[in-house]
Amino acid sequence: MENQDVNITIIDRDGVTHKIEAPTDMAMNLMEVVRSYELAPEGTIGVCGGMAMCASCQCYVLSDTELPEMQDDEEAMLSEAFYVKDNSRLGCQIPITPELEGLEVELAPES
Amino acid sequence: MITTDILIIGAGPTGLFTVFEAGLLKLKCHLIDALPQPGGQCSEIYPKKPIYDIPAYPEILAGDLTDKLMEQCKQFEPGFTLGERADTIEKQEDGSFIVTTNKGTKHKAPVVAIAGGLGSFEPRKPLIDNIADYEDKGVEYMIKEPELYRDKKVVIAGGGDSALDWSIFLSDVASEVTLIHRRNEFRGHLDSVEKVQELKSAGKINLITPAEVIGLEGNGKIESVTVKQEAKVFKKECDHFVPLFGLSPKLGPIADWGLEIEKNAIKVNNALDYQTNIPGIFAIGDVNTYPGKLKLILCGFHEATLMCQAAYQIINPGKRYVLKYTTVSGVDGFDGTRKEAPKAVVKAIE
Numbered sequence: 001m002e003n004q005d006v007n008i009t010i011i012d013r014d015g016v017t018h019k020i021e022a023p024t025d026m027a028m029n030l031m032e033v034v035r036s037y038e039l040a041p042e043g044t045i046g047v048c049g050g051m052a053m054c055a056s057c058q059c060y061v062l063s064d065t066e067l068p069e070m071q072d073d074e075e076a077m078l079s080e081a082f083y084v085k086d087n088s089r090l091g092c093q094i095p096i097t098p099e100l101e102g103l104e105v106e107l108a109p110e111s
Numbered sequence: 112m113i114t115t116d117i118l119i120i121g122a123g124p125t126g127l128f129t130v131f132e133a134g135l136l137k138l139k140c141h142l143i144d145a146l147p148q149p150g151g152q153c154s155e156i157y158p159k160k161p162i163y164d165i166p167a168y169p170e171i172l173a174g175d176l177t178d179k180l181m182e183q184c185k186q187f188e189p190g191f192t193l194g195e196r197a198d199t200i201e202k203q204e205d206g207s208f209i210v211t212t213n214k215g216t217k218h219k220a221p222v223v224a225i226a227g228g229l230g231s232f233e234p235r236k237p238l239i240d241n242i243a244d245y246e247d248k249g250v251e252y253m254i255k256e257p258e259l260y261r262d263k264k265v266v267i268a269g270g271g272d273s274a275l276d277w278s279i280f281l282s283d284v285a286s287e288v289t290l291i292h293r294r295n296e297f298r299g300h301l302d303s304v305e306k307v308q309e310l311k312s313a314g315k316i317n318l319i320t321p322a323e324v325i326g327l328e329g330n331g332k333i334e335s336v337t338v339k340q341e342a343k344v345f346k347k348e349c350d351h352f353v354p355l356f357g358l359s360p361k362l363g364p365i366a367d368w369g370l371e372i373e374k375n376a377i378k379v380n381n382a383l384d385y386q387t388n389i390p391g392i393f394a395i396g397d398v399n400t401y402p403g404k405l406k407l408i409l410c411g412f413h414e415a416t417l418m419c420q421a422a423y424q425i426i427n428p429g430k431r432y433v434l435k436y437t438t439v440s441g442v443d444g445f446d447g448t449r450k451e452a453p454k455a456v457v458k459a460i461e
Contacts, residue, residue: 042400043229043375047360048156054359076298080270080356082238111235111359 011106031057031091050092055081057091058108065103082111115141118220123151125396125411126226127180132419134187141190145231150177186444198364222422227398229360249333260285269355275303282315289317376400384421
């Protein structure tokens with residue numbers, strides 16, 4: 001069977017770089033991948049469960065990987081979140097697909 | 112002093128179901144929750160969202176689940192201390208505990224069940240350097256007494272329902288209401304957005320968007336905020352600044368109760384009864400952790416049920432009991448009501 005994993009680089013909140021493989025066939029999103037690799041303590045990420053309602057999974061996109069367009073709820077949440085930059089996204093709104101190969105993100109500080 | 116058998120900290124689904132299971136064992140419950148209403152995350156964060164993994168409910172809205180749980184436990188007459196956060200716990204000589212809230216309300220019980228989910232919901236504070244200097248000196252993160260704002264100049268920041276709703280409400284109370292939001296768009300009920308639009312047109316609400324409060328000034332109490340609107344920076348006079356950026360859960364004071372904490376959760380003995388390292392204190396639902404833990408409402412229900420059996424043993428040492436089935440035994444409420452299955456008809460066929 002073909003390898004369905006994509007390679008993603010995640011810089012955690014302590015500045016440590018992790019090169020990880022994420023499955024594309026488990027309907028996971030970027031927030032869930034961070035949790036599955038325990039790159040941020042439980043309770044500090046994905047607090048709302050992935051409904052774009054808490055911004056605890058905010059990350060900065062460092063690579064020029066093409067990502068799905070931002071929906072209204074994600075944009076609204078980011079407009080109320082803290083530490084927001086031009087390259088901010090919510091990890092829970094980014095599904096893991098083959099197009100994400102080579103994605104590089106940094107987790108935003110906890111707030 | 113409020114006294115009860117099981118003092119439950121957290122009135123989310125797990126806490127509410129505990130009331131029912133405890134009631135079957137004739138144990139009374141009282142619940143403390145930092146939120147003003149029961150339901151926990153289900154009512155605070157996502158009341159209108161469907162849940163698909165509650166057994167026997169192919170789909171149920173989180174708010175409806177809360178209502179059903181309230182209905183199910185009603186006959187066991189739970190007490191509630193709402194809008195108060197459980198702050199301290201003291202063990203008494205007789206083995207019971209006294210839990211005191213941030214408002215000084217005292218509760219006494221032989222068993223404490225922490226069903227605190229992700230913790231108590233605390234307001235998210237904006238990143239303004241000197242904001243702490245003005246807390247309770249004109250800066251409030253929650254509106255508790257609207258009368259405080261009568262004939263005052265109020266600046267509200269935020270773009271969600273609470274910012275919209277309070278702007279609307281205070282437009283009749285305050286002498287001046289200014290709503291500041293980072294974007295031109297607001298995320299809230301359509302009615303509220305339209306109402307704010309109306310009040311803005313009528314000159315009853317000043318709307319400043321897209322803008323942000325970046326500084327606070329005043330001598331001993333707040334006198335103005337510094338607003339950055341695109342390239343423009345200016346001061347806006349005010350008596351109160353109310354940032355409403357939602358709530359985020361924090362484990363809070365419970366973390367200092369001497370309980371073993373791991374991964375922001377309370378370690379429990381899952382082989383038996385979800386008791387913590389302190390005998391008499393249990394942790395159930397999302398707030399606990401053990402090998403293989405899953406944060407699911409249905410797991411919280413299971414944990415609550417087993418915990419109640421252990422609580423019974425603590426409260427009634429040596430007193431015999433066997434598990435009974437509600438279909439067989441019915442349910443006797445503390446309010447005098449009785450529910451029972453209808454008896455089969457016994458009649459000869461001639």
